[in-house]
Amino acid sequence: MKENLYNYILGIADNSLILGQRMGELCGHGPSLETDIACTNISLDLFGQVRSYFQYAAKIAGDNRTEDDIAMLRKEREYKNVLLVEQPNTNFAYTIGRQFLFDVYHLAFLSELQNSQDLTLSAIANKCIKEVSYHERFSSDWVKRLGDGTEESNQKMQDAINDLWTYTDELFHQTEADKMMVSEGIGVDVTKLKDGFYERVNTLLAEANLQIPESKWFQKGGKEGIHTEHLGYLLSELQYMQRTYPNMEW
Amino acid sequence: MTATEQHIDQILIPILEQVSDPEIPVLSIMDMGVVRSAIINNDIVKVEITPTYSGCPAMDVIGDDIKKALKDAGYKSSIDLILHPAWTTDWITPRGRKALEDYGIAAPLEAEADKDVLLNEKRLVKCTNCGSQNTRLVSQFGSTACKAQFQCDDCQEPFDYFKCLK
Numbered sequence: 001m002k003e004n005l006y007n008y009i010l011g012i013a014d015n016s017l018i019l020g021q022r023m024g025e026l027c028g029h030g031p032s033l034e035t036d037i038a039c040t041n042i043s044l045d046l047f048g049q050v051r052s053y054f055q056y057a058a059k060i061a062g063d064n065r066t067e068d069d070i071a072m073l074r075k076e077r078e079y080k081n082v083l084l085v086e087q088p089n090t091n092f093a094y095t096i097g098r099q100f101l102f103d104v105y106h107l108a109f110l111s112e113l114q115n116s117q118d119l120t121l122s123a124i125a126n127k128c129i130k131e132v133s134y135h136e137r138f139s140s141d142w143v144k145r146l147g148d149g150t151e152e153s154n155q156k157m158q159d160a161i162n163d164l165w166t167y168t169d170e171l172f173h174q175t176e177a178d179k180m181m182v183s184e185g186i187g188v189d190v191t192k193l194k195d196g197f198y199e200r201v202n203t204l205l206a207e208a209n210l211q212i213p214e215s216k217w218f219q220k221g222g223k224e225g226i227h228t229e230h231l232g233y234l235l236s237e238l239q240y241m242q243r244t245y246p247n248m249e250w
Numbered sequence: 251m252t253a254t255e256q257h258i259d260q261i262l263i264p265i266l267e268q269v270s271d272p273e274i275p276v277l278s279i280m281d282m283g284v285v286r287s288a289i290i291n292n293d294i295v296k297v298e299i300t301p302t303y304s305g306c307p308a309m310d311v312i313g314d315d316i317k318k319a320l321k322d323a324g325y326k327s328s329i330d331l332i333l334h335p336a337w338t339t340d341w342i343t344p345r346g347r348k349a350l351e352d353y354g355i356a357a358p359l360e361a362e363a364d365k366d367v368l369l370n371e372k373r374l375v376k377c378t379n380c381g382s383q384n385t386r387l388v389s390q391f392g393s394t395a396c397k398a399q400f401q402c403d404d405c406q407e408p409f410d411y412f413k414c415l416k
């Protein structure tokens with residue numbers, strides 16, 4: 001089995017899986033019907049993307065593993081998503097801030113992944129990027145609306161950005177699997193996406209009447225499986241049915 | 251194979267045209283452009299379909315419906331989901347666009363115009379009820395992943411708009 005490629009794919013897919021679960025939590029709980037539907041549509045897109053990645057990973061694993069096993073039956077430390085995506089839906093400003101920061105990264109990442117020497121990954125990227133450009137349009141539009149809205153909405157949006165900022169640097173950390181895959185022309189060199197990311201984010205924050213956070217201290221660990229306390233709770237809900245009724249199917 | 255080329259055995263076309271998108275029943279999967287190839291080989295039809303959106307729950311149903319339609323016509327079949335080349339709204343046929351409009355879903359605009367209407371900066375989507383262009387965005391996301399919600403400011407009709415995907 002191609003161990004590095006397998007781990008590399010999981011690293012990409014786990015971000016979409018965990019963020020998809022977070023957005024799915026808003027089903028029936030969005031601040032208005034339209035945003036509720038938007039958040040769950042984004043969740044659906046992300047889960048669809050995850051299926052493509054996990055189906056491919058299961059094929060590479062070459063044993064009896066299925067996409068569902070990979071999604072549902074790992075332990076917390078085996079999930080390699082970045083800390084940003086597991087942060088909770090504290091309020092709508094957090095939901096939008098988290099989505100916006102991830103979308104800007106995700107767009108840049110997929111744009112590069114389209115050039116991967118691995119034809120399956122490049123095809124998935126080519127498919128996903130069209131959907132993600134809609135996500136980015138939605139989230140950046142809302143950052144502007146809240147930032148440039150009332151005093152209260154501006155404050156809430158600013159608080160969310162300030163709190164989530166500490167998780168942005170991790171997006172650009174390279175794992176061992178990353179380095180191997182970059183050297184083989186399969187993976188994306190995320191270190192090269194950093195400048196473009198902060199440029200785009202800072203421009204939009206300025207447009208939205210928001211301050212760029214000054215903090216230079218960043219949190220990390222998700223890519224090595226060391227998560228914030230929030231992931232355990234998220235997984236217990238995500239995995240509930242498979243843990244309670246092992247091997248159940250619809 | 252170029253990005254838009256399809257390989258479909260002529261004899262299979264009428265069968266596949268009977269299968270429709272479960273969420274938009276007036277639209278056949280052929281007019282939708284999701285069937286990329288259908289070839290008879292040793293009595294088995296090998297069909298390749300491509301998803302409109304990654305998470306589209308209709309794809310599993312479409313696969314089952316194709317199998318059933320082919321079985322009724324006396325063929326065994328195998329269905330493969332392919333991702334490349336990625337589906338685009340350009341593959342919806344003129345007949346498909348008309349079917350959408352008749353059903354109450356505005357057909358996709360070109361990419362630039364699509365961006366303008368989805369940021370509510372221009373009024374370009376024609377109301378499917380009265381034809382007025384005095385329409386506005388209600389929500390960038392609609393009842394399914396492929397649609398947005400609009401409302402006509404003349405006749406007040408709310409309707410879906412099929413988003414451009416390129």
